[in-house]
Amino acid sequence: MKVAIAGAGGRMGRTLLKLVTETEGAAICGGLEAPGSETVGSDLGSLAGLEPMDIAATDDPSEAFRDADVVIDFTLAEATSHNALHAADAGAAFVVGTTGLNAEQQARIDRAAQKVAVIQAGNMSLGVNLLVQTVKQVSAALGIDWDVEIVEMHHRWKVDAPSGTALMLGRAAAEGRGQDHDAVAVSGRDGITGERTKGEIGYAALRGGNVVGEHSVTFATDNERIVLSHLANDRALFAAGAVRAALWVGGKPPGIYDMTDVLGLK
Incomplete structure (x- = not known):
């Protein structure tokens, strides 16, 4: 499963980079950062405290998501809602860890879910x-x-x-x-x-x-x-849930799912 991380240079993004790299059956293929961020151009492996991956963080979502099977996003509501549309254009499933979306931002997520599978949860734990x-x-x-x-x-x-x-x-x-x-x-x-x-x-x-x-x-x-x-006790538990969701969502039809789907609690 090829995974791209939105907000790759942030605290959660670095945790996700490390966890995906350590997860069997998953690999990092791209990382997105906000325009003007000091981490744009940085090697994703170095951001996570790992060996270099020869993949640089970019501020272009089309480039970051181009090869992805799934995108994981724990950024800010406005950015997440637009990233969902870019992921859908790239044919990549989308895992939403961001909360606090308003009606307009949620509408973008819903539009993306018409094209790809979206997992959205208030908490991934x-x-x-x-x-x-x-x-x-x-x-x-x-x-x-x-x-x-x-x-x-x-x-x-x-x-x-x-x-x-x-x-x-x-x-x-x-x-x-x-x-x-x-x-x-x-x-x-x-x-x-x-x-x-x-x-x-x-x-x-x-x-x-x-x-x-x-x-x-x-x-x-x-x-x-x-x-x-x-x-x-550690934000890594949210990252672990998101990676589990990313592995689960492969091949699922378009629509909005949540963690009860991923965990088989429904």
């Missing part, structure tokens, strides 16, 4: 995707009388809130009890908010330090609480 399924089941069992609150913490550099993972968990809770998530979600309470409305799904986002990712879902009623949590 096996543990998180198992947690999402558990939250859905617990929410269905407990019903609307239990309050649901979601707390997430990430490093100081994260640009979107709540995190894509937190939203995955909230949507799973809403689906479990038959709610329209967007109608009951409450984010960032401040000031005199009044009494909590029955059926709300609340979010709180914390930012600081170099925290990779922490998520907890609390189900609370008058006399007890259930807390389900996931702690990420």
Whole structure:
């Protein structure tokens, strides 16, 4: 499986370069960086702390994706949405690790999925995707009388809130009890908010330090609480999930898939 990495010079990009190189059945064939980045022209092997690959990072998506079977992208929402279209033009499947896309950016992803297979998930972690399924089941069992609150913490550099993972968990809770998530979600309470409305799904986002990712879902009623949590200790776990997705997606027909497809959880 020939893999191209978008954002090859970033923290996640370098992790992906190393992991793909170490994965049997996969090989790096290209790397994309933003125009003006100091890593443009750098050898991809050197960026990952490996032996040189004789493949240079480029700011031209057509060149970076030309030989790819699949592209993995953990960049920024605007860049990801355009990279998806370039990958589709190249006939390469696309793995989306970026979160926080707006409606216009998501529409580009959807257009790409008309031509190639796209795997899109708020989180690529096996543990998180198992947690999402558990939250859905617990929410269905407990019903609307239990309050649901979601707390997430990430490093100081994260640009979107709540995190894509937190939203995955909230949507799973809403689906479990038959709610329209967007109608009951409450984010960032401040000031005199009044009494909590029955059926709300609340979010709180914390930012600081170099925290990779922490998520907890609390189900609370008058006399007890259930807390389900996931702690990420190393961003390599997200890279590992993305590489697993890249290996899985080969030969799949066009459309949007997620990690529950990859992991056989559906």
